[in-house]
Amino acid sequence: MSHNGMTDMKQTMMVVSMEEEWSSFKSLLQDSFGDKSHQLSFRSLGPNQVCDVTMDGRLVTLHYAVLKQDMTEEGTSQAVDSCFKSCAHGIRTFLLLIQGGRYTKKERRMIEMLQAYFGVEALKYLSVLSLEGGTVVDVLDDSLLELINVCDGRYCRITGSPATSDELGALLEMVDYMLTENGAAGYTESMLSEAKRRTTEDTAMKMLRQKVQEAEEKEQAFNQLVQQQEESRAREAEELKSKHAEERRKEAAEKRQYETKRESLDEAVRSHRAMLQLQTSTANDEDVRKTSVILLGLSGSGKSSAGNLILERAGNQYSVNENCRDSPEPTLACERKEVLAEGSRLILVDTPELWDEDGTENLELVKDCLALSLPGPHVFMLVLQVGRFTQGESEMLGHLQKIFGREFVEHTVVLFTRCDDNLHRAQRITDYVAGAHASLQDLIRKCGSRYYVLNVRNSQNALSYPQVKDLLSGINKLVASHGGGCYSTRRFSMEELKERKKVIEERN
Template sequence: MSGVKNHRFGGAADPSERRLVLVGKTGVGKSAAGNTILGREAFESELSPSSMTSECQKAKGDVEGRKVAVIDTPGLFDTNFTQEEVLNRIKMCVSLSAPGPHAFLVVLQLGRFTQEEKETVRMIQTTFGEDAAKYTMVLFTHGDQLKKQTIEGFISESPDLKAIIRTCYDRYHVFNNEIKDPKQNSQLLDKIDKMTMANGRSYYTNAMFLRAEEAIEKEKERLLKEMKAERQRELQQLRTKYVGTACRREENHLHIRYQNEARARAERSNDFTAAPAVAIGAACGAAIGGVFGIIGGPIGLVVGVAAGAAVGATVGAIAVRVSDGCHVQPQASDHKNSLLLVKGSRRQKPSDELRIIVVGKTGGGKSAAGNTILGRRAFESELSPSSRTAQCQRAEGEVGGRKVAVVDTPGLFDTNVNEEEVMKKIKACISLSAPGPHVFLVVLKLGRFTPEEEETLRMIGRTFGEEAARYSLVLFTHGDRLKKQTIESFISKNERLKEMIQVFHNRYHVFNNEAGDREQTVQLLEKMDRLTVDNGGGHYTARMYRNAQRASKKEKRRLLKELKAAEQQMRSVLEAEVQRDMKTTGQTVKKDRCLLQ
């Protein structure tokens, strides 16, 4: 609770002022929404792969005769900061709304409702507690993308999004930041006034925030306690296992030893009936008692926990990497698909057509890009919170006097399908490009370059191997958002994005899927032709795919080997500890032996 004092936001209230705090994922249009509300450029808002808002900012204005204070906050999922750092900054921002905000506006960009969006809302709700829900409203940006669709129709297509809206008492609004329509501001403020009236003209208070902080601390303590107890249980199970093993070894050793001694005594006294059993029982009992006595003591506990924590950390790290490697396990169907590449296709000869596979995150505009390339509506493309492409689809056409085949793939990070299932489907899509694609068109939506975008590129690389980069080209969609900015300037603003582009041999292109300009398609095909020439006129082959799968298997075997080595290290540490403990029982064993003689 030491950090709570730094986040207090008590102060004198202006009864006529409406205080609004904008929160949400980086790149969704928070700053632009703040500017739209105030009717002026109060906050810096420019298309960039990195967040433009790194610190709290406050601006005031008079809107439709009402005093309004808007607090802009840093965006979640910015690759430049950890989530903990961002959340701490957002907490500090609340102090700018003293004595407390009337509304938290959770900003979501109209488009796919992915895991990042879902996690954004969850983190905000956790940070400000249950009380905050009464003061929260969802603000959708980029309302122009709805076109003839209603916001209610859009929300109804995603159960996850509907659930989020319900937690906000079904309060939401839509903004089009590109138009200067004062009516959308008036409607938003009317909804906020209605919400404030429903809350008895109150606002989110410092007491509510302190309760949320206390709840977070209690939850942390509970989780740490559970983790500690679980670690102790696992460690005790391992100790018990290896103590039993050591005891059995000692038992066998003593059994042989005392049997020999008993035989020697029997030869002298003809009495060797009870001695071996008594000796073995006493020795093993002493060993077990000594071991558990030490293990239960503070020194044994500290040594055990320290060793278990050190080795356990290694095992955990390797296990994560093994899990990561498992995403690219070849399936039986994958081998069949690679065979299809070898056998070829009943369609055009390899030299007759340009074959393109479109891959990327859900909502990036893959299907729309395919339609733009072909110059017709070959793939279903409509604004939706869920992915429209559930299966592989192929469409063909003649573009600039040449035959082109486009294969559309399911999107990554769709909340309705797990990633493993999506990757299986994407692998299956390769067969539709037989005998192999000339180009992997990696689609990225212009905006913030978040961990989801970064992981999208990595997953594609892991699945198709290092050689696939030679046949890949990054396609940025929603080019209209650049306005007067160049794509080179956009890329230069984020080091990680620059590095990713370099992996793809600095090949990229920009599409505006809304424009009917065929020149952008001609330019893209020219870049693809240069790519193909650089590759000696070839295409991505079945051999390359099999190599990628073999490399995946090899990496998995290596990681499993490391995991086994770490497990063996754990055994060695525990056995060494047991052996040390067994030595402390040596005097007891000697005494038992003396009693037998």
């Protein structure tokens, strides 16, 4: 065996293996050198195991760091470091032990760890020893072949136990050759320092890269967050926009609804006004068709009673209990009442007695009754009690002609009341007139013989329907005979009477 001048130098091999392989190797060595115990010894050095073996006259010290599967990376590093330090005296090389040519995951991991700790330089001083006492693989694993290739073919086998001197010699020869080729000093401290420096640099670089990566990830996360926030803001803005659009749509719809409502209200107001105008104009039109009648006569002759009954019957109205019809109070002021009778307005102006005992007219009452009878008077109704014709009644026509003018009689009808009291049931009014005082007959004649009768009293009230009908028919004929025109006394201007009517209406 050529030692290349290195026989004098002590060789230390750091054995890289799992405990099982180390045990097998120790047994093999014991088997091989058992009878030459002086050539083999085992000892412990700190946590490491050391085997001194003298082969072919050379002392080779094997250092084994006990590596366990569950050791942490840091623990493994510490064990390896202490083992390396313990081989300080001698040429340091590495020996990987495998069983039966199997390069398992555990061994691969150890080689990775070796490289990580000692650097790639360590592989220049690594030899692989396959212990083949048991089963052996037919074909070497690719990764083992790759490792053997990196180790420049340094792969030895010990095929059985004990090992032959050739097998052990081949191992030593291979180591010698390795040292010759790669540097006789073996793996040195400076190589380790360099490896550590590189590792530190790598670590630093790695950390830097990691930090850069972290920073990049943070930036990416931040950008993502910003993007998410922007998207969420954009979404919110979009939602807000559509909400506003919806609100505007609603407002517009409400406004339209409001406008429509307002328009319909305006329309309602317009049509109401138009209706009012129409009613006003209709009312004005109806003025033409109004028949205005002034009731005249002595106090107590029955003007108010007759007037009320006429209005009731003409308007087709009737009291709930006609037996309870109240006797009216004596009339003190002129009063206008009207009713719609057969499509035309019938206006009755009730009056008190218009003259005093001396025959002097009450001018204010005269003006009042004329004012209230506007747009008439069309007819004067002279109310007389049946069976009563005193001096008062005989002078009455004269007074009235003084007040209203001589032609007033042409617009006058006579109405007899109290026929129930003073007329025999079978007696007709015509008979009564025919047998009446000459003065009464004269009065009736002057009034165009237009006389009528009305029963106000309860017992004969049924008669009042045809009586009122007869009376109204007579009134209409009289109005028609004057062409629908009203009577004018010419004593008072129309303006004065209108103004007076207004004042009375306002007063009431």
